[in-house]
Amino acid sequence: MGKIKNRIISLAAVCLFAIGLLPSAVSADDEPILFVNGKDIIAAADNTVQCGTGKAVYDAATHTLTLDNAQITEHTKDGDIPTTGRGAIYAMYTPLNIVLVGDNSIDY
Numbered sequence: 001m002g003k004i005k006n007r008i009i010s011l012a013a014v015c016l017f018a019i020g021l022l023p024s025a026v027s028a029d030d031e032p033i034l035f036v037n038g039k040d041i042i043a044a045a046d047n048t049v050q051c052g053t054g055k056a057v058y059d060a061a062t063h064t065l066t067l068d069n070a071q072i073t074e075h076t077k078d079g080d081i082p083t084t085g086r087g088a089i090y091a092m093y094t095p096l097n098i099v100l101v102g103d104n105s106i107d108y
Contacts, residue, residue, distance in 0.1 A: 038074030
């Protein structure tokens with residue numbers, strides 16, 4: 001009887017371990033975060049951020065960020081976002097499709 005009990009306990013432990021390895025789902029309470037060129041594009045008027053002589057436009061319905069001749073020269077800074085991550089394009093809690101139109105550059 002002891003071997004069966006040990007096998008059941010081992011099997012339960014393996015199952016719990018395997019569940020712990022599954023990717024966690026994003027909570028519905030987590031609002032998407034998207035910064036482009038150091039600006040919160042979700043909070044920006046018309047979800048548009050000026051990027052040099054070009055622009056970046058975000059479509060929340062399709063999770064699409066369109067860079068149209070964008071010249072990205074800024075990045076997120078500590079305090080802009082709830083983490084210490086930095087990036088010219090910083091997305092959190094949202095999938096992101098990026099469409100490039102014309103000549104685009106990232107140089108910061």
